[in-house]
Amino acid sequence: MKTNSANPKEDLQAIREIMERSSKFLSLSGLSGVFAGVCALIGAAVAWLIILDSGHVQYDEYMRSLGASPTANIRLYLAIDTILVLGFAILGAVYFSFRKAKKAGQRFWTNSTKRLVGHLLIPLVTGGIFAIILVFRNNIELVASAMLIFYGLSLVNAGKFTLGEIHYLGLTEIVLGILAGIFINHGLLFWVVGFGVVHIVYGTVMYYRYDRS
Numbered sequence: 001m002k003t004n005s006a007n008p009k010e011d012l013q014a015i016r017e018i019m020e021r022s023s024k025f026l027s028l029s030g031l032s033g034v035f036a037g038v039c040a041l042i043g044a045a046v047a048w049l050i051i052l053d054s055g056h057v058q059y060d061e062y063m064r065s066l067g068a069s070p071t072a073n074i075r076l077y078l079a080i081d082t083i084l085v086l087g088f089a090i091l092g093a094v095y096f097s098f099r100k101a102k103k104a105g106q107r108f109w110t111n112s113t114k115r116l117v118g119h120l121l122i123p124l125v126t127g128g129i130f131a132i133i134l135v136f137r138n139n140i141e142l143v144a145s146a147m148l149i150f151y152g153l154s155l156v157n158a159g160k161f162t163l164g165e166i167h168y169l170g171l172t173e174i175v176l177g178i179l180a181g182i183f184i185n186h187g188l189l190f191w192v193v194g195f196g197v198v199h200i201v202y203g204t205v206m207y208y209r210y211d212r213s
Helices: 008-023 030-054 072-103 111-136 140-161 165-182 184-211
Strands: none
Touching (some): 140 165
């Protein structure tokens, strides 16, 4: 490979950047994180209203569970709420990342994208199945912890195929999931922080660090 630069360090940096672009999905948009966080906050608010309206699961002013198991209808409503949040978050990630790639004149669906999606889905689908098992075995108090931990694992697993910050976002979600398992009556609060607040903060930082440039 020939270059016109007289500085070998600049040549190596250029080669490194080319290799990184070919092996990693760098079109992940910070706006997708913000959008996912907003979706999570809306979904948590809806879940809160469902829980309060049901009268079967009571929470105090600190969002601590006061016991009682949800009925089958409540499980269904919460499941639909979770699926809608996940669906909108995924659509937002695809839309904003596709827009970023198009703006940069890059392809969106590449081998790097396929590897990213594959490594993301393995822990994510596993965690989803495990959360469903917990719900139907009436271990509802562990669902938030399991979702955060498996989601964090999926981000760590996929982090090597995209922006490095995804790895640390995953570690943050894992820590929050562990804390949700320890402080078991605060599961909904940790869910809000992990899927809502953390995503918004992360997405905002990533937008100003990568997207605007």
